[in-house]
Amino acid sequence: MQLYRSHVLVCGGTGCSSSGSKKVVDELEKELKAAELEGEVKIVQTGCFGLCALGPIMVVYPEGCFYSMVKPEDVHEIVTEHLLKGRIVKRLLYEETIEDDMVKSLNETNFYKKQLRVALRNCGVIDPENIEEYIGFDGYQALGKCLTEMKPDDVIDIIKRSGLRGRGGAGFPTGVKWEFAARAKGDKKYVCCNADEGDPGAFMDRSVLEGDPHAIIEAMTIAAYAIGADQGYIYVRAEYPIAVKRLEIAISQAKEYGLLGKNIFGTDFNFDLEVRLGAGAFVCGEETALMTSIEGKRGEPRPRPPFPANQGLFGKPTILNNVETLANVAQIILKGPEWFASMGTEKSKGTKVFALGGKVTNVGLVEIPMGTTLREIVEEIGGGVPNGKKFKAAQTGGPSGGCIPAQHFDVPIDYDNLIALGSMMGSGGLIVMDEDNCMVDIAKFFLGFTVDESCGKCSPCRIGTRRLYEILDRITKGEGEMEDLERLETLCHHIKASALCGLGQTAPNPVLSTLTYFRDEYIAHIVEKRCPAGVCKDLMTIQIDPDKCVGCTLCAKGCPVGAIRGKLKEKHTINQERCIRCGVCMDTCKVGAISRK
């Protein structure tokens, strides 16, 4: 194999692909050829680096230069200056990596400094479409160790001792789950991977599949060995085309290298793996619904028990693990359960990946040890709330989670603390909200999502979430009454107690947590008919200050519904009945005469 003096890593994750990284790669290939550097410089398309806000991202080794927002037209300069002459193109460097005119290592920047990458260790480092790169970074060593040196019970014991808990949200101890399935009697057993990542704003599973698909294959094979299964399924959403493609490439490479199939590592252990595509129903992320869907039936949940460990896929003992959970497994086998248990808090070991989004400077993927505070994630890693606005709350756990207000900014994040705050870990979406976000509107948004995604099998979820939504909708329109707050709370508790599956049982969380922490906002909507954040359109008017208006007509030209009247150099007025409160006029006014009331 040829040795290259320089490796250029270009992010091929979904974030960077949509900001044009493919074009950058094409241009790079062309430019390298023109400069006759193809034999010296290697282009590697990797998975997600995590700093999606700055994509497309390119890292040049050995210098470790981190170029951000690279456009195809910048490539010529990078090739002729950096790769040909060794002069780093400073203007394209991520500004935080420049210090005293020296190029600082990426790992020392605020975004990466506090991170600890276990599940994401290979994302942005290896070429996910090349099995040998994964092997070069210790891939399949853990599987080899399990199959040749360990008994299935030893594997389960190590996972149990590590304290690894399910990263899909509920936090069930992974080793215990494996043990149940191993003890269960059955002529056939299955290992499934839940890659049906449906929470709005969460994309860590996608990034792992795109950046390090072999880690999932290896972990599933280890799990199969531990419980005595010979068939596995990865259930992944069809909306993740890059992840699906890379998984399929990875599976076929693993088969070619004999790491899947019969007699793996010369033992009598056999394991085969297939991908199943989900059609995008949120409920199919629920374990029983997911397995029903793999069986080819309508994806609906069923009551538990029996638990999947005893009667799962096709009625056989099955384990179902989330992508991020599996991404930790090989590392635990290789580095030992004590290493893993040394990270995190007492009851939540290891690290957690969060998809940082919303009103935060560094939108992206971050992996931190459990027990890191919300403040550290939002302010230090995330770079804080942009535009000088104030942090108001963070939403975790998507539609199953809740909002954590600013007064709990310093709570160490782990499974139990989040539950105590009325939220939950969920799959790890973390949406930052500032003073411009209306909490009633947020609750309504998530309930709208649940109403759409409810499968309709049980009435508490099918009817209950719709009633919740209707009450919230009423409040945001200024038609609410104080009794509605009680109604909301009662209904929430009923739904939590009686819904069939996790989706319904957690659906009221966004309402309950906002009611707990932001009750005053609900009251402002109901009593004062006012939306403090200025979001709910029915509760505000847009007005032109006649003292400031200069009659430039810009607002009238911009108004999409023709609600603004006025002649040149005359004061303008807004017809409130026509106005849809879109705010376009506020943005166009040069003198700041238009405001929301």
Add this chain to the structure above:
Amino acid sequence: MKSLEELAAIRDKMKNNAAVRESDGDEIRIVVGMATCGIAAGARPVLNAIMEELEKRDIKNVTVAQTGCIGMCKLEPIVDVYIPGKEKVSYVLMKPEKVGRIIAEHVVNGRPVLEYTIGAYEK
């Protein structure tokens, strides 16, 4: 994959290949001056010769980097060798033919090839 040895063989091959992405502080760095002057004086064949030699001898933990103009254009191509804990050694008027000795004597055995260095030139 029939044995752990097979896996280890692939890993070692790839580890070497990807070592460029894992540079840490205590490895040897060979830096080639590749500004216009260096390139014009023939730095590229020298760089290629270094890469070939490292690959041939299966040497790990050596980073080959380029830099801009080192300053003494008339002595280009210039190659600096940094070994952790030791003084930097600058080789001047480099040619591909000189590379083999530098790798063998200096990088592998820690004895700089004095006659190629800038010190020898200035005498």
